[in-house]
Amino acid sequence: MKLRRFGNKIYGGDTLINLTDIRYLPRWVVLILDLCFVAAAVYFSCYVIEKLTYSVQSVFYGRNYMYFLILGISVFFMFIFRTFTGIIRHSTFIDLFKLFMATFCTTFSVGVGSFLFYLVTNERLIYMSIPFSAIFFTTSFIFLFIFRLAVKEFFYYAREYRRSAQRTRIWVLGIDEQAVAVARAVLDNPNLPYHIAGFLTQRNDSARASLLGKPIYSKDKIENTSKEDLMLDGILVVKEMMSKEELNQWVAFFLEKDLQVYKAPTLQQLRNNDPDASIKSLQIEDLLNRKAIKIENDEIKSRHFGKIILVTGGAGSIGSEIVRQVAQYEPALIVVLDQAETPLYETELELRTNFPKVNFKFVLADISNRHRLEPLFQKYHFAMVYHAAAYKHVPLIEENPHESILVNVLGSKNLAFLSSRYEVNRFVMISTDKAVNPTNVMGASKRTAELYVQALQEVDNNKTKFITTRFGNVLGSNGSVIPHFKKQIEKGGPITITHPDIVRYFMTIPEACELVMEAGTMGNGGEIFVFDMGEPVKILDLAERMIKLSGLEPDLDIKIVFTGLRPGEKLYEELLTDGTKTLQTHHEKILISKDACLPFDQIDGLTNLVIKAALRRDKVDVVRNLKNIVPEFISNNSVYEALD
Incomplete structure (x- = not known):
């Protein structure tokens, strides 16, 4: 049926046959191919024995039907162990073990049969039967194994080629364990619309190395090569493995090169199969967000545990x-x-x-x-x-x-x-x-x-x-500037800013x-x-970066319009009144303002x-x-x- 559909596709005028569309070979085709490899192993074993002994006589003493006898025994054990029923491209260790057992049992049966024939008739079926058995076993197992490995790899690379052509090509920023783990998770998930094409690092000593079969590039590669020549769509960053300053520097560099920046989920999300563990475009909140305050205060729990709390x-x-x-x-x-x-x-x-x-x-x-x-x-x-x-x-x-x-x-x-x-x-x-x-x-x-x-x-x-x-x-509160800018970008602009120098x-x-x-x-x-x-953030810089993170160009794709300060608005916000003294607390990020x-x-x-x-x-x-x-x-x- 599958071959018929394949033929109908050709005769129907579709000559663009995708090899990964072929789900799997029919079982009888796999069996015939396996027998061909077994026959090749028998021929090779005979050839090696003849060359090793400089003998001109047949290894089977003129009994050519031994070819068919060995093939018949092989078929028997292939049916017993069902070596041809699995989907080759998804072969596992179990399939390899079944292949080993079928080959071993075939070799053992031929050896035992030859020995019994010698005991009964005092004549040999096979010349140098022990060396022949060893060579046959090794050769047939290797042939069958390589056949499956070749098919598996062929379909893997065919699928990867197809995926890379259809999916967003990205590099992973970093070569540490966390970056590699994220890259492996992406590679192992065929449902993600991303193709890992390589790794990017600040170092210059990894140019000839590779990770997960992917090349490692230095920052100079992006600096000295155009986006088109790189055949690259974007960069995947693992936000948790770098400081805010490092992240901002890298993102500014990528945006200058018109590369889309993506944010990887955390390893914990990937390990827990979190439904939110997906690759997303980097948001401006990720760049403004500092290292979160981690409060470990037992008094907080004691003041809330078992208590009645009002939140207005x-x-x-x-x-x-x-x-x-x-x-x-x-x-x-x-x-x-x-x-x-x-x-x-x-x-x-x-x-x-x-x-x-x-x-x-x-x-x-x-x-x-x-x-x-x-x-x-x-x-x-x-x-x-x-x-x-x-x-x-x-x-x-x-x-x-x-x-x-x-x-x-x-x-x-x-x-x-x-x-x-x-x-x-x-x-x-x-x-x-x-x-x-x-x-x-x-x-x-x-x-x-x-x-x-x-x-x-x-x-x-x-x-x-x-x-x-x-x-x-x-960030992200109701009516705040960032959600407002996002809506304006989604509508195609313009982004409205009250003043070019306003900071917050x-x-x-x-x-x-x-x-x-x-x-x-x-x-x-x-x-x-x-x-x-x-540090305060200039709202104009914030708007420009948000536009670039959306894959657009400020003033080209999205206009920026200055509307003038609104009633009561000022350019700079302050946290302390003039001349106010401050006191330190046990938390370095928290001060006490001594206001009048x-x-x-x-x-x-x-x-x-x-x-x-x-x-x-x-x-x-x-x-x-x-x-x-x-x-x-x-x-x-x-x-x-x-x-x-």
């Missing part, structure tokens, strides 16, 4: 990640509070699926409504409160300053006051670097919340430890939340913890005034009051500059 803004980017991390410490209950209905529902579905043993309570509520919050504090007696709920989008808040007061100020006051009243052990508020020397309403509202929380710490009879943490921009700090969501967890345990109350966020504080009565009165203005929807009065609370608040590119 629990459906947001930061809040939901805090919930995930807290859930790992087996709390008695996590109350997840948010006012956004759909995100809260989606978060509930995810958390109940991923943490089936953790007890959750999902509450739809507005933190500006104290009457809605207080029953929760009365009922659950929270051990810790993580306050991540906030309005954060600068342009929207600049147009609606009263709304930011109701959430960022009044909401924070409600939660902090209730935490103190009901003796919550620790209250951790998430602030922002925009609260430092603010130029917009959002930053000023968060700074006001910081001042209130710090002042509440010093109130008589307060037993709650109030802790504040400041972050920069979070970046960190990952897990990093931010690990800091929150650490701050929640190390703080003694009243501190503002600041994270060492490394206000007495509780003063900040309580000032916040009441700004809240009343917000309830009246008096935007100008809201901003005027904010500037009284935060003297360093100087509006930038905003209608409120007149109030400065």
